[in-house]
Amino acid sequence: MNSYPVDPPERLASLTTGRATSFLTEGVRAGQDEIPQVAVVRAATPLDGYAVRWSTAPVREILDEAMDRFADARTDADAWLAPRLHATLRMTRAEAADPGLWNFLALAVAPDYVLWRHVPAGQSEEAAPKKVNAARFVGPHYSQALARLWWVAEMFRDGLDYGPAVVACGNQDMINTALRLDAVDHKPTALAMAQVLQQWTESGTNRLGDRVNALCTAVNTAGSTL
Template sequence: MRELVEEAMLRFDAGRTEADAWLAPRLHATLRMTRAEAANAGLWNYMALAVAPDFVLWRHMPPGTTDAGAPRKVNSARFVGPHYSQAFARLWWAAEMFRDGPDYGPAEVACGNQDMINTALRLDAIDHKPTALALVSVLKKLSDNGATRLGDRVNALCTAVNVAGTTLMYEVIGPEDPPRHDALTDWIEDVESAPAVPWERLPEGPDDGTARRSSCDVLSRMFERFAAEAPLRDRTRAAVAVDG
């Protein structure tokens, strides 16, 4: 862990948010565990408070100073918060939810957009793997096409997917196969003999099953319509409210 965070701080000091996409899959492949084990908040608190508090400060310290000239402070949730805010938990869970079996490529794309991991990790819908991968597919298409206000579009998309999920059953629209728990168990048990994760290419995750392409495709087309129709935040109104 120390080697990973020190390398991340060295590589991405000029653009600290960019560290997330590099670190998330490598953190996940290094800390091999089940979701039940990862749900233990004490593990992540220990990581942030004892193993690498310097990384938490480096990654999440707001720039500049307060109006009074004092240094800004890191939100306590980055040390001991919920899984979608805590500095290390958010990365592990993002890699877990957005990987496609052993392929961390979708997770790397998701973690390259702060609005995706900050918003999507709060949604119950991404427990459904084809839904999570469809979100990444739409994000990548928007990014590749040079969409303006990408962050606002991602937030609007996540909101639309969450609202629609109250009436639509994504599990029925895009069925998925059950994960291979035996493969996950084998991957976890191999941790003692596994080499350190590579730095110049993505590691390989557990070969516990990939999402059905047909399910990802049908949900991607649906979410593309959501993205096209979802209203974006009115920043003009927000700016007036702040000025007022």
């Protein structure tokens, strides 16, 4: 999948979810058809200003490196990539809350990464091609392939220390569940969750996924009560 031909535009832009979805054919999601990047770029709205931070080149560089480093263990790429993506895309939370930016990144800048990272494992039914879920391209922040990494780094970092975010990204249940919780907006809560996960991991706790889901449920219940 990482051989998918991509010639990204030089600068980031915003692409509405409606327009982005129109490009996500089954062939595109299966990696069989190329995304019409010229049409995608024309459908997008340029971001205001010409700041260096809106350049796509640094993003492509770290994504290419991740696909090379973790070709045999794709889920392991999350912990390496999340802090680097966050540090590269210097945005405010308000800017990162624009789904159009992530839509554009997924379709115009890094469709090969989305396919590489999220193509389903195992055999598909009736020999049909395996397709990436559309939410990995245009979904909410906790599902979209690149937004989820930026936000997990944002929510779990401790200032300049990305260590807690790396710990959180090391467990897929933590990424998939914790990012859905309003409680992780509270920095001390997010850091405490990462600390508990690290202790479990270092001690070799069994059924770690079940414990992480239970932890998220308990945190969400406590947060709702308070």
